[in-house]
Amino acid sequence: MAEIPILKIGDCLLVSIQVDMHDRLALALQDDLTERIVADRARGVMIDISALEIVDSFIGRMLNNIAAMSRVLDAVTVVVGMRPAVAITLVELGLGLTGVRTALNVDKGLALIRRIIDTPERDDADRFR
Amino acid sequence: MSEHRNIIHSLIDQHYQALLTDWLACQKRDAGSVVTQRGAENSELAKRFLDEFRRGASAGQLDDIGTPQWAPMRELLDDLSRDRAVQGYSSSETAVFVFSLKEPLFALVRRELSGNSEQLASATWTLSRLIDQFGLYTIESYSKSREDVINRQQQELLELSTPVVELWEGVLALPLIGTLDSSRTQIVMESLLERIVTSGAEMAIIDITGVPTVDTLVAQHLIKTISAARLMGADCILSGIRPQIAQTIVHLGLELNVVSKATMADALALALRRAGKMVVDRKQPATPEA
Numbered sequence: 001m002a003e004i005p006i007l008k009i010g011d012c013l014l015v016s017i018q019v020d021m022h023d024r025l026a027l028a029l030q031d032d033l034t035e036r037i038v039a040d041r042a043r044g045v046m047i048d049i050s051a052l053e054i055v056d057s058f059i060g061r062m063l064n065n066i067a068a069m070s071r072v073l074d075a076v077t078v079v080v081g082m083r084p085a086v087a088i089t090l091v092e093l094g095l096g097l098t099g100v101r102t103a104l105n106v107d108k109g110l111a112l113i114r115r116i117i118d119t120p121e122r123d124d125a126d127r128f129r
Numbered sequence: 130m131s132e133h134r135n136i137i138h139s140l141i142d143q144h145y146q147a148l149l150t151d152w153l154a155c156q157k158r159d160a161g162s163v164v165t166q167r168g169a170e171n172s173e174l175a176k177r178f179l180d181e182f183r184r185g186a187s188a189g190q191l192d193d194i195g196t197p198q199w200a201p202m203r204e205l206l207d208d209l210s211r212d213r214a215v216q217g218y219s220s221s222e223t224a225v226f227v228f229s230l231k232e233p234l235f236a237l238v239r240r241e242l243s244g245n246s247e248q249l250a251s252a253t254w255t256l257s258r259l260i261d262q263f264g265l266y267t268i269e270s271y272s273k274s275r276e277d278v279i280n281r282q283q284q285e286l287l288e289l290s291t292p293v294v295e296l297w298e299g300v301l302a303l304p305l306i307g308t309l310d311s312s313r314t315q316i317v318m319e320s321l322l323e324r325i326v327t328s329g330a331e332m333a334i335i336d337i338t339g340v341p342t343v344d345t346l347v348a349q350h351l352i353k354t355i356s357a358a359r360l361m362g363a364d365c366i367l368s369g370i371r372p373q374i375a376q377t378i379v380h381l382g383l384e385l386n387v388v389s390k391a392t393m394a395d396a397l398a399l400a401l402r403r404a405g406k407m408v409v410d411r412k413q414p415a416t417p418e419a
Contacts, residue, residue, distance in 0.1 A: 082360050084325075084326060087361050088315075088357055090357075091357040096359070102361065102362045103362035104325065104326070108331065109362075
């Protein structure tokens with residue numbers, strides 16, 4: 001079974017999903033990621049889905065789960081690189097991924113994580129996200 | 130049947146020139162403006178029509194114009210209808226071109242076949258049916274061309290009315306004008322998301338000054354557009370909300386979950402502030418260097 005690599009950039013972790021997700025792979029990823037957040041004391045998690053042409057409700061739920069788990073471990077999750085067609089499909093499906101932060105690309109995702117970590121008090125208060 | 134065919138073919142062949150002259154005279158009388166405005170082109174068309182008619186009649190099959198030997202004729206009629214539709218002539222002005230052939234043709238048949246009433250009646254019937262078919266085909270083709278024109282214009286209008294403007298580096302504006310239906314929302318969403326990708330913008334101002342009414346459906350479309358932009362990492366600001374629309378939104382109990390501003394200017398100011406930019410008066414610097 002293919003394993004999804006988790007890369008460390010400073011105090012952030014980068015996960016790039018480039019294969020089709022299925023149940024066991026998603027569970028393995030959640031396991032690995034939570035372990036690594038704790039082990040590396042990561043403050044941010046970036047999930048790059050720019051290689052995915054199809055994002056269904058299963059992956060949507062997985063992203064929400066990862067975000068919730070990271071939040072418990074005091075790390076922010078940012079989903080980056082969503083394609084326009086994927087965004088439209090998700091919205092049409094009624095999946096707004098409301099629990100997850102998003103950014104256009106890895107670059108902007110890193111900047112967003114920096115911004116959130118550096119100013120924790122404005123985290124959720126004055127942002128409609 | 131085959132003898133009519135030969136009779137009709139030879140009649141047209143023999144009296145070709147006279148028939149053409151009579152026909153053009155009839156067209157001039159019935160159709161008026163089309164013929165007088167486009168005389169030369171019209172007689173050219175009439176000549177081509179008669180040529181095709183002659184050729185088609187010589188091959189027989191006068192009952193059905195859907196057969197291959199009438200293909201050049203159908204093409205001719207298609208061209209004619211498209212031409213007239215684009216130039217804005219009415220459907221009857223277009224169809225008169227074909228139907229006006231009846232009078233000179235019937236006169237010719239009556240003159241030539243007056244000795245044999247049986248033959249006369251059956252030739253008249255065959256010709257009448259044939260010309261009716263041509264006429265109906267012309268009208269059908271005319272309405273199809275008109276529909277094409279309308280569809281194209283609708284498409285152009287859709288694209289024209291959904292521009293995405295870059296107001297500042299990283300700040301896009303989407304001035305919506307007209308009613309938001311599903312097909313427009315789709316185009317608005319696509320063009321906005323494409324622009325977010327190409328420009329890397331993190332802020333989008335959706336201005337609804339030009340949207341006449343906001344009902345639950347329009348609000349639904351707005352929410353979709355805003356969430357799609359959010360998934361692409363861009364924050365949306367809603368602007369141009371008129372007082373009545375603010376009241377409607379509250380009365381309908383709509384929850385837009387988005388920062389909204391009354392005017393585009395306020396929205397731009399907020400976007401610039403979020404981007405860490407500041408607009409200062411040149412005469413009185415806001416932060417003196419000291």
